[in-house]
Amino acid sequence: MKEIPEIAQFLRELPGFDILDDAQIANCAKNIDIAYYRQGDDILTAGSENRCLHIIRSGAVELRDDAGQMMARLAERDCFGFPSLMRQTPARNHSIAMEDTLVYHLDGTAFARARHASVGFDTWFIRALSDRLTMHPPPPTFRGVSGQQVRSLITRPPVSIGMNASIRETAQKMVEERVSAMLISDGTAVAGIITDRDIRERIVATGIDGSHPVTEVMTVSPVTLDGDANAYEAAIVMMQSNIHHLPVTSGGKILGMVSRSDFMRLETEHPLYLVSDIGKQKTAAGVVEVCRRMPALIIGQIEADANGELLGKFITMITDTVTRQLLRIAEAEFGPPPCDYAWVALGSQGRFEQSAKSDQDNALVLSNDAKETDDEYFASIAKVVNDGLDACGYVYCPGDVMASNPKWRRPLRDWKQYFHKWITVPEEKALMHANIFFDLRCIAGSSELVDALKKSVQKDARKNEIFLALMAKNAMTYQPPLGFFRQFVLDKSGEHKNTLDIKMHGIMPIVEIARIRSLAAGELRICTRNRLLAAAKAKEITETDAANLIDALDFIEKLRIEHQSRQLQAGKQPDNHLAPEELSPLVRQNLKSAFSQVRVSQSALLNRFHLA
Amino acid sequence: MNYSWLNTRRWFLGRRKVASPFDALLNAELPASAASFDAVEFVSLDIETTGLDAATADMLSVGWVLVREGRVDLRTAETFIVRPSGGVGDSASVHGLTDTVVGTGLDWGIALDRIVRVLTGRVLLVHHAGLDKVLLDRMCLQRFGYRLPVPVVDTLALEHRRLKRHHHLENNSSLRLADLRDEYGLPRYSAHDCLVDAIATAELLLAIVAKRRSTTLDDLLG
Numbered sequence: 001m002k003e004i005p006e007i008a009q010f011l012r013e014l015p016g017f018d019i020l021d022d023a024q025i026a027n028c029a030k031n032i033d034i035a036y037y038r039q040g041d042d043i044l045t046a047g048s049e050n051r052c053l054h055i056i057r058s059g060a061v062e063l064r065d066d067a068g069q070m071m072a073r074l075a076e077r078d079c080f081g082f083p084s085l086m087r088q089t090p091a092r093n094h095s096i097a098m099e100d101t102l103v104y105h106l107d108g109t110a111f112a113r114a115r116h117a118s119v120g121f122d123t124w125f126i127r128a129l130s131d132r133l134t135m136h137p138p139p140p141t142f143r144g145v146s147g148q149q150v151r152s153l154i155t156r157p158p159v160s161i162g163m164n165a166s167i168r169e170t171a172q173k174m175v176e177e178r179v180s181a182m183l184i185s186d187g188t189a190v191a192g193i194i195t196d197r198d199i200r201e202r203i204v205a206t207g208i209d210g211s212h213p214v215t216e217v218m219t220v221s222p223v224t225l226d227g228d229a230n231a232y233e234a235a236i237v238m239m240q241s242n243i244h245h246l247p248v249t250s251g252g253k254i255l256g257m258v259s260r261s262d263f264m265r266l267e268t269e270h271p272l273y274l275v276s277d278i279g280k281q282k283t284a285a286g287v288v289e290v291c292r293r294m295p296a297l298i299i300g301q302i303e304a305d306a307n308g309e310l311l312g313k314f315i316t317m318i319t320d321t322v323t324r325q326l327l328r329i330a331e332a333e334f335g336p337p338p339c340d341y342a343w344v345a346l347g348s349q350g351r352f353e354q355s356a357k358s359d360q361d362n363a364l365v366l367s368n369d370a371k372e373t374d375d376e377y378f379a380s381i382a383k384v385v386n387d388g389l390d391a392c393g394y395v396y397c398p399g400d401v402m403a404s405n406p407k408w409r410r411p412l413r414d415w416k417q418y419f420h421k422w423i424t425v426p427e428e429k430a431l432m433h434a435n436i437f438f439d440l441r442c443i444a445g446s447s448e449l450v451d452a453l454k455k456s457v458q459k460d461a462r463k464n465e466i467f468l469a470l471m472a473k474n475a476m477t478y479q480p481p482l483g484f485f486r487q488f489v490l491d492k493s494g495e496h497k498n499t500l501d502i503k504m505h506g507i508m509p510i511v512e513i514a515r516i517r518s519l520a521a522g523e524l525r526i527c528t529r530n531r532l533l534a535a536a537k538a539k540e541i542t543e544t545d546a547a548n549l550i551d552a553l554d555f556i557e558k559l560r561i562e563h564q565s566r567q568l569q570a571g572k573q574p575d576n577h578l579a580p581e582e583l584s585p586l587v588r589q590n591l592k593s594a595f596s597q598v599r600v601s602q603s604a605l606l607n608r609f610h611l612a
Numbered sequence: 613m614n615y616s617w618l619n620t621r622r623w624f625l626g627r628r629k630v631a632s633p634f635d636a637l638l639n640a641e642l643p644a645s646a647a648s649f650d651a652v653e654f655v656s657l658d659i660e661t662t663g664l665d666a667a668t669a670d671m672l673s674v675g676w677v678l679v680r681e682g683r684v685d686l687r688t689a690e691t692f693i694v695r696p697s698g699g700v701g702d703s704a705s706v707h708g709l710t711d712t713v714v715g716t717g718l719d720w721g722i723a724l725d726r727i728v729r730v731l732t733g734r735v736l737l738v739h740h741a742g743l744d745k746v747l748l749d750r751m752c753l754q755r756f757g758y759r760l761p762v763p764v765v766d767t768l769a770l771e772h773r774r775l776k777r778h779h780h781l782e783n784n785s786s787l788r789l790a791d792l793r794d795e796y797g798l799p800r801y802s803a804h805d806c807l808v809d810a811i812a813t814a815e816l817l818l819a820i821v822a823k824r825r826s827t828t829l830d831d832l833l834g
Contacts, residue, residue: 004686004689004807004808004811005802005805005808006801006802006805006808006811007686007811029686030686030687030689031686031687032686033683033684033685033686033687034683034684034686034811034814034815034818035682035683035684035818036815036818036819036821036822037822038822038823041822057799058797058798058799059797076799099797100796100797100819100822102798102799102815102819105683
């Protein structure tokens with residue numbers, strides 16, 4: 001096989017490929033086949049398998065989603081098909097030739113090899129992937145803005161810089177002003193625009209010196225829209241041109257800028273709308289129906305760059321609302337409760353740390369006044385709530401830790417007894433229960449019951465070193481893998497073959513360390529992050545250790561969010577199983593650091609209880 | 613050349629004793645003339661020569677790429693320089709190949725063997741067969757005693773026929789590769805590299821075929 005200068009030269013000038021060295025380019029060039037599509041031909045159909053990166057050599061291609069809505073219009077030198085290739089999923093969009101189009105198909109294996117060989121190339125495509133995924137415009141998003149003028153969306157005066165500014169000055173001003181796009185003004189009118197993405201692609205990737213004038217790299221005469229235009233039109237323009245920032249003008253003068261996140265703020269699908277809609281439902285079926293909007297909302301939050309902590313709170317807030325509304329519906333059906341009770345959330349809901357895939361753990365703490373005969377009532381409402389939550393996607397707890405289980409529907413004195421026994425006579429099953437039940441939080445009913453329970457538990461736990469030591473030992477069950485992916489603890493069989501359970505091996509160890517450390521410090525805080533901070537304050541762990549663990553948790557949760565977002569976007573059930581191929585070398589490196597931090601903290605925990 | 617006559621001639625020649633790899637070429641089965649475009653493998657090939665007269669010119673370099681399953685497969689791209697019997701002559705100015713460079717090239721017989729091998733069981737695709745095919749015939753005659761008995765698709769002839777059929781052929785119609793590619797909206801490539809020309813010709817064939825409703829090998833043959 002010979003070098004083909006014409007092809008190599010073309011590749012070398014492509015965004016992303018410009019980072020590759022000559023040998024890598026040559027390797028790509030010789031793994032291409034060329035196809036010609038007539039105007040109107042389908043290139044990839046949604047749901048079909050895709051084995052190559054499509055590079056448009058000449059012509060034009062439109063991407064449309066399943067419903068036929070146009071997602072992007074691509075031209076010469078644009079790539080498509082990489083999301084399905086990188087995520088190893090069927091193609092999500094239809095791609096249709098809008099003109100006669102010549103397409104270079106870069107073999108998927110060669111593409112993977114280039115990603116492996118060059119971190120820069122890989123990073124470029126990972127970013128492009130997230131851009132491509134976030135361009136997903138959920139159809140109902142813009143319902144609420146259609147009546148408004150685009151000028152009403154502008155939130156601040158325009159941030160611009162003069163034509164003679166250097167690249168570095170422009171970037172510095174962007175940092176100061178905390179904006180992701182900057183207008184370049186010739187005094188009155190918009191001369192150009194530069195965005196975070198441009199800085200990545202045109203400056204960092206090409207190595208242009210920061211002292212060059214910004215006019216060299218800006219997008220000249222960007223698409224603008226008149227302030228009187230309909231806000232809906234602005235949304236369309238941004239989608240069609242595949243841009244995230246749109247300067248708004250009036251009579252040639254800059255009014256300001258609108259971005260995609262401005263629409264997010266105004267959309268009808270804001271979480272608050274969902275919460276209020278849940279509150280309006282009179283039947284469990286109605287609640288279930290409203291909850292169907294959850295995946296789109298979660299995607300929206302992820303697009304708005306929610307971190308793991310915020311997303312956990314956001315999802316938990318909705319679960320809490322659903323739980324309360326189901327309880328209200330049940331009380332409306334079965335009448336007022338015969339005695340005081342508290343509906344308690346356990347596990348991740350208790351900790352405000354739910355993810356897109358969470359099952360339900362809950363219990364009922366009844367007043368000590370509860371009579372034997374009252375149980376029938378509480379069994380009925382527990383069934384309504386547990387069934388309702390399951391139908392909403394919070395599947396039944398596999399360990400049957402739910403209020404519908406008579407064992408977990410008891411008066412306060414029984415609960416105190418349970419905890420006392422778990423703490424003083426710890427055995428394996430007790431430790432498992434303790435893990436779930438220590439993360440308890442009152443969702444509805446009488447919070448005094450829960451407070452009373454917590455107080456007694458806190459006392460029992462703190463003075464019981466043996467119990468804590470056993471908890472610590474138990475917390476070693478799942479260890480984060482240390483060696484790299486070759487030695488990663490991958491599931492060996494079944495549906496999740498060759499994947500890493502990132503919850504089990506990444507998140508749970510941190511949650512457990514935090515729980516034990518805060519118990520040892522006599523603190524019965526709820527969120528993992530708060531527990532770590534409280535433990536550090538009580539000198540149970542060092543401040544550095546706490547900060548490092550929180551960082552590790554942030555990072556691992558972010559990976560999980562991104563993974564689950566990809567699954568939601570693909571219309572799949574989210575899970576915690578990461579495939580090694582999903583991660584770029586850079587991400588793997590970071591994950592490795594996060595894991596080793598967790599291992600260090602686990603060892604420290606063992607030492608603390610003289611178990612090492 | 614008529615396709616069944618080509619087959620007859622190959623059968624006839626195949627019974628004689630001929631040198632390798634020409635014998636394999638003769639004995640390989642040709643695709644059926646009714647085969648669809650996607651089912652046929654083409655060798656898109658371009659030759660650079662020492663002159664424009666096919667009767668006297670020598671091969672200077674050759675490049676080819678396969679078209680199979682309806683796509684140009686760059687994994688199969690090949691090109692090399694050939695050492696002609698005479699000097700480079702006038703064409704050095706055109707191709708940028710000097711005697712020194714050419715001196716490092718392959719012996720023309722070895723080059724021809726490679727071409728024969730890649731053509732075995734496949735269809736030759738060229739732009740303007742009048743030059744390249746005549747030259748290959750002459751070389752085969754000299755080395756193996758017979759002309760090159762392969763089916764030929766000529767994009768220039770195809771376009772010439774199409775324009776004539778639609779009475780669009782005018783005196784100033786250009787059938788040059790680059791101009792035809794322009795018409796089909798194909799990108800411009802740098803000229804005078806035989807591999808790039810071979811790829812360019814292959815893409816032009818894809819474009820021509822895409823414009824037709826359905827295409828068989830027979831539709832493309834002369």
